[in-house]
Every structure is written in structure tokens, then in C-alpha cells.
Amino acid sequence: MEVETENDRCNQGQKDDLHAQLWHACAGPLVNVPRAGDKVFYFPQGHIEQVEAYSNQDGKVEMPIYDLPSKILCKVVYVQLKGPSPEHRTSQCLHQKINACPFRKRLTPSDQSAHGGFSVPKRYADECFPPLDMSQEPPTQELVAKDLHGSEWRFRHIYRGHPKRHLLSSGWSTFVSAKKLVVGDACIFLRGENGELYVGVRRATKSQISIPASVISGVSMQHGILASAFHAVSTGTMFTVYYRPW
Known part of the structure; x- marks a missing residue:
């Protein structure tokens, strides 16, 4: 499962959001997802290590050096709950009690x-x-x-x-x-x-969770993580984080 932070497209912060309740029921009690407005620390190295584990990357690849702090204080702007599915879009919002x-x-x-x-x-x-x-x-x-x-x-x-x-x-x-x-x-x-x-x-x-072969490579994902975080820190702008809560 993934979480995406970006500009608000549908209000998933409502307590009666069935999509969110079903997602959390599927994810299990140990999964904790930040809410819009929360302040969180973002750890680039931890994110990279997670991508390595998820993509089953063989061998070590030399990564470019970015002048990034070990942790970055961020404010969550938007959260989108997603689920793995190669056939369907996963951003539908359902609002039923x-x-x-x-x-x-x-x-x-x-x-x-x-x-x-x-x-x-x-x-x-x-x-x-x-x-x-x-x-x-x-x-x-x-x-x-x-x-x-x-x-x-x-x-x-x-x-x-x-x-x-x-x-x-x-x-x-x-x-x-x-x-x-x-x-x-x-x-x-x-x-x-x-x-x-x-x-x-x-x-x-x-x-049991498998990644489709067509998904972008782990190396490219790691490059993207570092580049987007570096640009956001340098310019004070928003950036999007895709991650899989353990």
C-alpha cells in the first residue's frame, strides 16, 4: 500500500470516509498514517532503505551525493490512501457512513x-x-x-x-x-x-506482496527520492512522498 502527499483533490480527512476505514481495516492495526496538518520528520535514508527492500535490488549502486540533513521537518499537506492493483486506478474516494x-x-x-x-x-x-x-x-x-x-x-x-x-x-x-x-x-x-x-x-x-515488473526500477526511485527532497529543501516547496507503511 502507498500513501501520497499532494494538493487536496478529495476530502479524506472526514471521520465518515468509508474508503479510509476499509483501507485501515485491510492494512491492520500496526499501520499508522499521518493526517493533513501533522508535522512529521522525513528521513531520506530510511526511505531509500525501504525502497531497496521493496524492490529486491541486487548489489549496491553508487548514488549521487546530495547535501541533505539526516531528517527533514515537514508539514503534511494531503494524504491519499492507495492499494496495489495493476488493473485499476487506486485513488477513488468513497464517502459513506x-x-x-x-x-x-x-x-x-x-x-x-x-x-x-x-x-x-x-x-x-x-x-x-x-x-x-x-x-x-x-x-x-x-x-x-x-x-x-x-x-x-x-x-x-x-x-x-x-x-x-x-x-x-x-x-x-x-x-x-x-x-x-x-x-x-x-x-x-x-x-x-x-x-x-x-x-x-x-x-x-x-x-506475498509482489511488485509488477513494469514498475520503475529501484535505482531510479532512489534517485528521484534524493532529487525531490533536495529540491524541496533548497526552495522551501512541497514534494510528494510515496511509501509503503510496514
Whole structure:
């Protein structure tokens, strides 16, 4: 995941910003993101080391020398929460209030299987999903959930089995394949005040996060980090920082 600081394009500082709540639910409790107006120290060397770890750069490359302090006091102007996706833009802003508490479940082998479905605990199904028509046999409904990128995912919610349980059947294997989910990953659902459903993913380990081959090289990113920070310090202007919170 990335955070971008730049001029304000949409107000993501609101407490009822569903996009931010879903992002933080996916990121986990250890991720701390500064807010607009906060004063922070920016560490160029630390940023470079993070890029090296992220890009899996082999060998050491001699970098140009910039006259930069070890830490730079900055004021955050704007924060944009982003998510990794090669197919979709990641800057969509959603402003909906949460009606029900989110629920999170780690995927079991049967959840991750292409021939199975996603088993939902009854309490979470009752809280987060619209009520089923129990006069049907079996009770079923079609669910549409939006992810962080605004893409829609369609699932068939069914209540069946012995003993009976809630399952997401049709559409679930497509979601698992598209998101490259593995056992141990967590699936997160939120329900908006207007009844709209949202879905997110929290990866089990950071080692599963891969970088597309087409992304700019680690060396070029490091050059850009130093050059932009040096220019900002020299001219007293704003600069943009892309980083992945650990």
C-alpha cells in the first residue's frame, strides 16, 4: 500500500470516509498514517532503505551525493490512501457512513479452494448482509460488494448444509483467483449506511506482496527520492512522498 502527499483533490480527512476505514481495516492495526496538518520528520535514508527492500535490488549502486540533513521537518499537506492493483486506478474516494461493524475472517483451506465457498459465521452474516428470505429452500440472495478500487464483485449468498451455515458460493472463486488469495489471508466486509457492501483483503504476510515488473526500477526511485527532497529543501516547496507503511 502507498500513501501520497499532494494538493487536496478529495476530502479524506472526514471521520465518515468509508474508503479510509476499509483501507485501515485491510492494512491492520500496526499501520499508522499521518493526517493533513501533522508535522512529521522525513528521513531520506530510511526511505531509500525501504525502497531497496521493496524492490529486491541486487548489489549496491553508487548514488549521487546530495547535501541533505539526516531528517527533514515537514508539514503534511494531503494524504491519499492507495492499494496495489495493476488493473485499476487506486485513488477513488468513497464517502459513506458505516452502518454495521466490519467483520474479518482468515481464509481456511476450504475457503481458498476453487471448488468451495467462503463460510461466514452466522453472527457476521446477520450483522453485515441483508436478511435472507427464510421461506425459500434454500434461502439465497445475490450480493454486490465494492473493493478499494471501486470494482464490483458479485457473490451468491446461500444458507444450506447440515448443520446449516452461511456461504458465499458463486463468484467467490473468481474473487479468490483475481486477488490471488492464499490460506491465512483475511477477507474483510463492511456495510455502508445505505446498505451498500464493501470488501477488502488483508494479506497474511508482507512477503506475498509482489511488485509488477513494469514498475520503475529501484535505482531510479532512489534517485528521484534524493532529487525531490533536495529540491524541496533548497526552495522551501512541497514534494510528494510515496511509501509503503510496514
